[in-house]
Amino acid sequence: MKLMDCHTHTQYSVDSEADINKCIERAAELGLAAYAITDHCECNGWYKEEHYPENERYLRDSFDYAADFEGSVSAVTALKEKWAGKLNLICGVELGQILHDTNAAKIVNADKRVDFIIGSVHQVMGERDFYFIEYEKLTMDEIYDLLERYFKEVYAVSRTELFDVIGHITYCLRYMKQRHGIEADISRYDDIIAETFRSLAQNGKGMEINSSGLRQGFGDSFPNLKYVKLFRDMGGEILTFGSDSHTVEDIGADIADAMKTARAAGFTRGAYFKKRKPYFIDIE
Template sequence: MKLMDCHTHTQFSVDSEADINECVKRAAKLGLAAYAITDHCECNAWYGEEHYSEEEKKLRESFDYAADFENSVSAVTALKEKWAGKLNLICGVELGQILHDMEAAKKVNADKRVDFIIGSVHQISGEPDFYFVEYDKMTMDGIYDLLERYFSEAYDLSRTELFDVFGHITYCLRYMKQRHGINADISRFDDIIEETFRNLAMNGKGIEINTSGLRQGFGDCFPNLKYIKLFHDIGGEIITIGSDSHTVEDIAANSADGIKLAKEAGFRRLAYFKKRKPHFIDIE
């Protein structure tokens, strides 16, 4: 089984201290078929803090992602040259909140150094990142309202061309379960999820199997087998595997488990991106 990891973070992500050189060495040692560095770039915090209103500042922890983006892409571009022929290194970005500042997203999309863009929704309009939501202070009706707005925004994102693969599409469930044991049933949103997947498939976009939940107490991937199979069954062809690692040690963590899920869902090949175009590797 050829392992790959198309969602990883380094020192150029605000929530990671992983040395980028050590990350690359680790990926090479593992013999990964493809390794993408996809540091965070939140479109709704593209500019410096002074650019935003007081209300906007309350919903964010960090700013000036334009600088983080440039630092990451510059470093990866140099490492691609250094490791040419030794590692299939991909210059990527995890682009959050695309709909909140589409001009910022267009700037990232226009950068020819970028091979791969994960489109993620870490927070919805008017709310903090799901990481900071105080679920224990919410009613279940409030939680389901939050989830409904998330899947609505995910649907809207699926209609754009400003990314390649939708990242961890059930990210909204992560912290409510991990920290508070809240198990929300998202089957009530299956119709809009199916339409989201249909848009992605029709537009030549993919989804990722994000394996971070397997090592972080969630107990499953984002999304789980049900939704991976749904994407396959409505015609989705592009699927990537990502650990969402924020440390050197977690690179490619549970990649084999993600690949097994892809195969069980009906996929026979995995994708990675170069110059914004999908390349495929058969699942053995």
């Protein structure tokens, strides 16, 4: 089985200290068929802190993502030359909160150095990142309201042209379950999730299977088999795989299991991107 890892983070992400050179060396050691570095770029924190109203700054975990983006893309572009012929190194970005600042998203999309864009929603408008939410202070009705807004925002993102694949579509469940044991039933949103998948398929966009939940206590991939099957039923063809690694050691972690999920859903190939175009590898 040829493994690929198309969602990873390095020292150029605010929440990672992974040395970019060691990450690339590890990917080469693993013999990955494709390896994408996709450091964080949150559109709602694109500018320096002083750009934003004081009463809104709490909504952002960090600022000046424009600098992080340039640092990562410049480094990966240079390293692509160094590793040419030895590793299929992809210059990517995880672009968060596209709808919160579409001008920032358009700047990233216009950068010809970028091979691949994951469109992620880490927080809904007017709320903090799901990582920071104090779920124990919310009622289940409030949690379901938050989840409804999340899936509506993901659907709205799916109708744009500002990304290549939607990242970890069930990310919204991660911290409420891992930290607080809250099991929310998202089947009530299956209709809008299905419409999101139909939109992706019709627009030539894809979805990722993010394997991080398998090693972090969640117990399943983001999304799980049910929703990978639904993506296929809605006409989805482009599927990428990502460990969401933030350390050297986690590169490629549980990707084989994510590929098994894809096969169980009826997929026979996975994709990676170069120059914003998908290339396919058989996973059977």
